[in-house]
Amino acid sequence: MAGEKYPINIWVNEERYEKLQKAGLASMCEEVLAGLKVIKVYADEGQKDEILKKYPTAKFDSATTKSIELLPRKVKDQIFDLVVQKQSVDVMDEFLKNY
C-alpha cells in the first residue's frame, strides 16, 4: 500500500529512559502492552527493505505486528541516540545515510 509506514519499536529500558528524562523528552514514550514504554520510529517501504538488507538478523513481523524487529541492540541504540539528538522520531533518512 502506498505511503504505508512500519514501526521500529525501541523499547525504553532504564538507561534509555534516563537519557530521555535528561533531554526533557520522556513524553515521547508511548505506553503499550500493559505498561511497556516504547518509542516508535517509522520506516517507509523503501527504508524497511534497506534496513532488512543491511541487518540480516532483523525481521519484518508481517503476520502479527507489521513492525521491524530484532535489529541489533547497538543499532537500536544509534537510532535512539539520533531521536534524542533530533528530538524527533523522524530520523530514518538520516540514520540510513550516516550509519
Place this chain on the structure above:
Amino acid sequence: MGEIGHGGIEIVERIMDPKEAKEKIKGLPQVPIRSQIANEVIGIAYGFFSPLQGFMGKADVDGVCKNMRLANGVLWSIPIVFDMSNDEIQQYGVKAGAKVVLTYTDNPMALFEVEEVFEYDKEEMCQAVYGTKDPKHPGCARTYAYKDKFVGGKITLVNRPKINPPFEPYFIPPLQMRQIFKEKGWKRVVAHQTRNVPHTGHEWLMKGAWLQAYGELPIDKPYVGVLVNAIIGEKRKGDYIDEAIILTQDELRKSGYFGDHNHLTSLTFWDMRYAGPKEAVFHAILRTNLGLTHHMFGRDHAGVGTYYGPYDAHILLESVKNDLAITPVYSMNWLYCPHCGEVTSEGLCNHKKEWQKFSGTLIRSIVDDGVKPPRLIFRPEVFDLVMECAEKYGFGSPFVTDEYLQKRTPVFVIPPLQ
C-alpha cells in the same frame, strides 16, 4: 490388543535387545549418519512415525508425493527418506538385501535392512510437498541438498539414545506417553506444537484449546490435558535455545499457570520442514501416535514466509479429517486489549481499534533491548528462567549463536553398545 496408532495400525517399537543387537550387527558395514537422520531413526523406532517401519521406498515416496498416501493407502504427507551419494553406496555395499549399521556420535545406533535403492526427482518432490520449487524455501533447500539416491528399508534401533540433561524427562515415546495419559485419567488431550518460549498469547492459546476440547465432559475431576510437544531439531541462529524452550514451557506448570492435573511438556525430535499445510497433517499424525485426541492449529501453522495462506493448513486438514484419529482445534489469535486490561481473543473482544497484538518476535525484541516485559504479557518466572538458561546453557544469550552451535551439549548421544 496393543496401542493403536495412525492409520488404525498397532504401534510397535522397533528396538532390539542390546545382547541380541551386538550379535546381529557384528561385521556389518558401519554408515555414519547426520543429526536429521538420527532424529528420524528415533521417530521410526519408537513409533512416533507409526506405521512407518523404516525409511520409505519408491512406492511410498511416490504415493506421498502424488496422493498424500503411503503405498498401503494410509494418509501421509511428508517423505521420510534416507539419502546416500553414489560413492557411499559403493563404499558400504548398499543394495537390496544388504544390511548396514547406522552409527551416530561414533557408536552403533540402528540396523538398516536395505530393500531398495532408487532415484526420485527432487523438483517434483518439492512441488508436491512444499507447493513450490523455490530453493529459498527451507524445505526445498533441504530436499535439493539430498545426495544422489534414496535407500528404502526397515530400521531397528540397536542402541537407545542417551538423552542429556535437561532434556531427559521430556523424551516420552508414544507407548510411554499413552500410559501416562491413562494414569492421569485424561480422556482428551490436546497438543500444543511449539518451537518457542511461551508468552501469554501462547499460554492463552493452550487454555483456549483446553476449554474447546473439554466440551461436554463432566467436571467432577479434570479429564482434559494439554500436551506441549516441542519440536527439537536443527537450530537456526537467532532461535531461542532448546534448553530455554523446553524448560520455560514446563515452567508454566511449575509456576501454577497450569498444573499436573492438566499440563505436561514433552519433545519430539524432528527437523522442521516448514511445509505449512503438509506439515500440519504430519504433526496431526505424530500426535495421534502419541495418544492425543485433539491438536491445536493456529494461523499459518508450520509455514514460512508467504508460501502459504494463513488458513491453508485448516483447509487441508478438513479435507482429510476422515483419515485422522485426532480432532483439529482451530485457534484464533490472542492479544492485549488496554480497554479490557487483559489478554483476550480476537474472537471475543470488540475494542478492535485499541488492540495491541504481540508475537514471539516482538517479545524477543523487548528482551533484546534489556527490558523485562510486564507479567500480563510474559510471565516473570518464564523471563527469569530464560535469563538463567542464557547463562547456564546459552553462553550468555537466550538465542542461538555460533558459539552455542559449536559448544552446546548435544540433546542426545548414542553411547557405546554394552
